Amino acid sequence: MLEFRQVDTHYGDLHVLKSVDYRIAEGEIVCLLGGNASGKSTTMKAIMGSVVPTSGHILYEGRSLKGVSTAERVRRGIAPVLEARRLFPRMTVYENLEMGAYTRPRGPEFEGDLARVFALFPHVEERLHQLAGTLSGGEQQMVAIGRALMARPRLLCMDEPSMGLSPAYVEQVFDIIRTINRQGVTIFMVEQNANMALQIADRAYVLQTGQVVLSGPAAELRQTELIRHAYLGELQVQS
Amino acid sequence: MTDQVDPKVGVIAEPAAAIGRVLPALRGWATPRTRAAGIALVLLAALLFPPVIHNDGDIDAAANALSFAALALGLNIVVGFAGLLDLGYAAFFAIGAYAYGAFASWQLQPAWSGFWEPFQWLDLVARVHQAGGDTVHFQVSFWLMIPIAAAIAAFFGVLFGAPTLRLKGDYLAIVTLGFGEIVPIVARNTPSVTNGAQGLNGVLPPQLFGFNFGVDATPYYYVGVAFVAFLMFTSQRLKTSRVGRAWMAIREDEIAAAAMGVNRVHYKLLAFAMGAAFAGATGTLYVAKLQTATPEMFMFPVSVMLLVMIVFGGMGNVWGVVVGALILQMLQSWFLQDLSGWINAFGRLVEVEWLQHIQLASSIELIFGLILVSMMLFRREGLIPARRRVAALSLAEQSAQVGRGGIERLSGLGRVAEKSGEPLLEVKDLTVRFGGLVALRKISLSVPAHRIIALIGPNGSGKSTLFNAITALVPAETGTIRFAGEEILGLPPHRILERGIARTFQNLRLFPNLSVLENLLVGMHARLRTGTVGAILRPPATRREEAAARERAAEILSVFGNRLLPRAQHPTASLSYANRRRAEIARALASQPKLLLLDEPTAGMNPAETLELVEQIRNLNRLGLTILLIEHKLDVVANLAEHVVVLDHGELIAEGTPDAVRRDEEVIRAYLGRQALVA
């Protein structure tokens, strides 16, 4: 469904992503793991269109995303859950959800989408008219996921969904991710918390300073020591 | 103004760019000798102008133009050098003018008393016999008033500048605009001092050895030339001195400037004061020539005109600013008049009514607006840019092998008075809070002298925040930080640098438009002594200090072999990423630190570059420099550090040797995340 082919990105003259390949098939949950400054966030930005690759291709459902605007990508079915949530703090929960559906035509579908979000996140419905900035971190994360779902995505890109959350909320979030996936949404998730991510993922890629150093089924990666090495910055990269 | 070096030049801008290219091209031939000859030629032309032109109207216009050139030079210090956008600059012009008006005219006539007798003896006042009683007539000499007016204006410069110290660029501009408007309004509404809108009366013309300047423009013209020449000399001297570098550092990156030892408050106020002084002195000259002053002469449009002059001419460039001012003044008083005349004649020729009556001179403000917009859109650096073009590196220089060594010349770096047993840096129970978020919680850590300690932890664990707290870039809520036996918590950043702690930044905070060498010299700011007077007069002590500083900078650059030395004159924005990292470390070293805080120094470097830097860091440590290092490449850490401290979510979760830490359960959990509670 989503494919990175030999993608390079640069920040000025700093080479961030180096000939990176990913393949995410429809219906999968795929994790992107890695330590500090590995290029995980840049990957998300490249998918959404904030960062333009300097070489290589990003393909979505077979078509290149080159030159496609962010708004169009959302319309085509890619929705982001941003790092640190980034809800609109002075808008209500309801308005945030509305903004999630910005690219969708306003009509009866909106109500249906809203109902679906409420089903997943009952607490969200309780706080519907509260200003988003006043919610706790965990509640905000729920709303952020709900906001992304309002766009009826086929591919959900999540950037560090567990960051800053208490363990209880992390559990909830990961449960919900599983549920959403079962409902048919493909998930591409950047995570620092490798252990939890590997519990729910089908496959994973491990990035280190912009290069993919490990990849494979989550079950395999869970067993290996290599992940630890990659995170702690020890793995030598085979060129 | 943090204007990046911007290569973008639109198609329409080609003519402007071409002019700009011609001048630097000429500059390529400018050896010191030809430069001196050029200056002499210009000076000669200026001196011969009145006898050659011999038209009082033109000389008058030229004299006025010189006043505005002087003002532009003053504004250039505030805006061009220090990056403080002052939209109320004309206020200082007014203050200087009215000061002269107060002390050298018939405007103020207080009643006579014994108090005034010493002043009468000094010939500063005269006793006037009036019907209602004797009064004081102020007649301070013009020549004496120039420095006095400058001082008064400088005082107001500090007064108006002080509230703006913490404001960002656009807010600062508005506040200065506010002050700039309040002054003429006050002037208009206090007629007892200023005679309000009618203008000062009875302003005394200057006298020189008995020769009264009178109404002829020529003597004012020559004074103007001397004025502008002096101010240009002063500006240029300041620019290439420690003071000018401090200003430019503030302009480029205030935070980094503070971290490198620049006292921001002092230098910002100095910029305001200096700029105001220039304007105050010019106000005296202008009013003496005009023989009057009205509030209209000092309002917002004048400040804007000066801004247009320096934007047009080249902000930050002393010659550029003068050329810009002169061109725009000449435009207004000569060229447009002549052009209007031609258009009028043409209109008579083709019998088109409105052409015959066009007066372009009155549309000068429209032209100013057009110039301002065009320059901002197409050529922000102005006609004569402040940044010199630097010759590209020859192929040989580019591919030079990296020479190792040069480090021996830096002996003495990091030498610390050995206090037995006590660590160099001791942090105890440090807590830093941002709003509701606790970034660091009761962190305690000690760094023994001459060691390398590494600080590691996942994203967001507080490592950089710890650096920021130590260097006083963020405030700490509780705790203590002792350095070399003394408490440093609470000191401002530039004092911390003075004590001997220097740092680099995770996201690189070099001064992009300054050269590598200038960056290093700013790093040395706290170790040099030259002040304003020394900068202008350049006594032998100052010259020695500068020469020694440059030598030392070269020594530091040679730590990195041939990577930085050939590029010493290049603006750091043009360097490769790895070289910028090295330059930042060099800048920190320039401050002769005892403790060096390196924040991810190898980020973005390939393995070869990383290895090279690791060796250089190790060499620096061997010289005695104590290093606290944030790194996430654990092999780098293992190579360099004997002791590792691990942070997670603002708390210290482990410390020990690199090996021990690597195997520590807590550390692994911090990086890889907690296991699921339910499988």
Add this chain to the structure above:
Amino acid sequence: MVDYAVLLQQVINGVSLGAMYALLAIGFTLVYGIMELINFAHFNVFMIGSFVGMWALELLGLSGQSQILTGLALVGALAFAFVAAMLTSGVLGVAVERIALRPLRGVGGTTGMITTIGVSYILFNVILLGAGADAKNYPNPMPVVRWEVGGAVIDLREVLIWGISFVLMLGLQLFVSRTRLGKAMRATAQDSEAARMMGVDVDRVIVTAFFLGSALAGAAALIFGLYYNYTSFLIGYTAGLRAFTAAVLGGIGSITGAMLGGIIIGLIETLGGQLIAVRWTDVIIFSILVLVLVFAPSGLLGRAAPTKS
């Protein structure tokens, strides 16, 4: 001895003026909220709006204050003038953004603001050169109708101002709180990156902000002309200062703040002029501006000081 009737009159005048300043301040704060840009050109767009309103009324054959219209004719004439002034101002505002500001998007610091100073100068001088420096007599077809209230006088103009300002501000509030584009505007002002990720066309939002803000300024401009029966090339400067201070006082970036700030400044102007002296009102207002910026930059209702470096 305080004459309450006089004070009441000044309060009434102050509210009317304040409403005008509020309309002007809103346009200014809309742009700042989204782009963190101080748009100096805004106040001369206002000035041009008032000239356009004048020309629109003259086009209808009106001149001076002696030609009165009533009923539908009056409503029609005024509506025509308002539409003309608001549309022209709106388009002018967008043109300024397109030509002078869009190419500078991304360049930080004070560059944008300096450019708007240049644009402001251009607009100012085009009118000065084209229409002359003299104050123009504003065609005003409104009949003179007065009511006595507690010793003070309210006339039809006041009612007009209050009515129109209320409608416009209500309209704007509804726009930003109920419509898709309006909410997109609020979202962009709070987090433009996240808004973009939701599929918001940030360019379009910016154009809308400029258009709306400038159109409101156009309305304020026509109100100015009808209230004072004159206009000149200088009104941008005088009203602009007050509106700017109003926006800052109310909290830059906050629409309700601009409304509140406008009323406060209007009252300060009239009451200050009454109780202190008219010639010092400029100084008072500048002082408020400086004090707010230095000591309380987020104003009364605004968010924390901007983060742009």
